[in-house]
Amino acid sequence: MLRDRYINLLTDFGFKRLFGTEPNKDLLIDFLNTILPPEHHVRDLTYRNNENIGNTTLDRKAIFDIYCESDSGEKFIVEIQKAKQNYFKDRSVYYATFPIQEQATRGDWNYQLTAVYTVGILDFIFDDHKDDPTIMHVVELKNQQGEVFYDKLKFIYLELPKFTKQIEQLNNHFEKWLFLLKHLYELDTPPAALQEGVFRRLFEVAEIAQFSPIERETYENSLKYYRDLKNVVDTSREEGREEGREEGRREIVANMLRANVSVESISQMTGLSIATIQSIQAALDQR
Structure with missing residues (x-):
């Protein structure tokens, strides 16, 4: 039974409820404007289809957590990533190609593009950033002198x-957003420091008591999935005998399979091979 007052924003349900629905787009706009350069601040936005199937039936599709477009044409992919994933940077670049390609027009076209942003909210730290205290990393295409060669493609990663x-140490709007992304579900009441306009709206939207029975069930499943995945990560970090760690991982993968998480998703999130996960699935089927 749920005892928290507010949702966990690092769950799929919590993240999309807060940022991914039309009635709450003011929250997404405020969050984006906190991390975007002033020249690309968003006044309004439209949600786009978050599933891109490519140009042909043979193309691999991409499914974004949130995909939207500002009123001035900029494209935004906004994703929550809960665990390290093999080739995560490669996937980010690959996903960014879809909003680029869809700007092509039939007939004569001068190839002018609008800006594309990929925003990744990460519940992990990149291996090559472990000794870097920087929380927000902005990645651009630069030349050998470190000068920006192309300013319309940006990747923004927040390492939570x-x-x-x-709460008493928060100095600005950006830090308040980071605090809520990490700690909203731990709060019993809105702190005085977070009772300004946009955050008052956030607390209203995120209160579990306002959910319908179906929404509560969906959230509970999403929370269970998040906790199972977190256990996978925590287990992999534990010291001790390898056999024990491996057994723990297999049990958590089994729980994820029971929750109908796809084999491909589990493989991406845990680093285990598809063959290993399929063997766990086969063992479950025989029980």
Whole structure:
């Protein structure tokens, strides 16, 4: 039974409820404007189909958490990533090609593009960033002198584990967003420091008591999935005998399979091979 007052924003349901619905787009606009350069601040946005099947039936499709477009044409992919994933940077670049390609027009075209942003909210730290205290990383296409060659393609990554401030230490709007992304579900009441306009709306939207029975069930499943995945990560970090760690991982994968998480998703999120996951699935089927 759920005892928290507010949702966990790092769950799929919590993230999409807050940022991915038309009635709450003011929250997404405020969040984006907190991390975007002033020249690309968003006044309004439209949600786009988050599933892109490519140009032919043979193309691999991409499914974004949130895909939207500003009123001035900029495209935004906004994703939550809960665990390290093999080739995560490669996937980010691949996903960014879809909003680029869809701008092509039939007939004569001068190839002018609008900006494309990929925003990744990460519940992990990149291996090559472990000694870097920077929380927000902005990646652009640059030349050998470090000068920006193309300013319409940007990748923005927020490494949440690096953010450790408590409520009384928050200095600005950006830090308040980071705090809520990490700690909203732990709060019993809205703190005085977070009772400004947009955050008052956030607390209203995120209150579990306002959910319908179907929404509560969906959230509970999403929360269980998040906790199982977190256990996978935590188990992999534990010291001790390898056999024990491996057994723990297999049991958590089994729980994820019971929750109908796809084999491909489990493989991406845990780093285990598809063959290993399929063997666990086969063992479950025989029980």
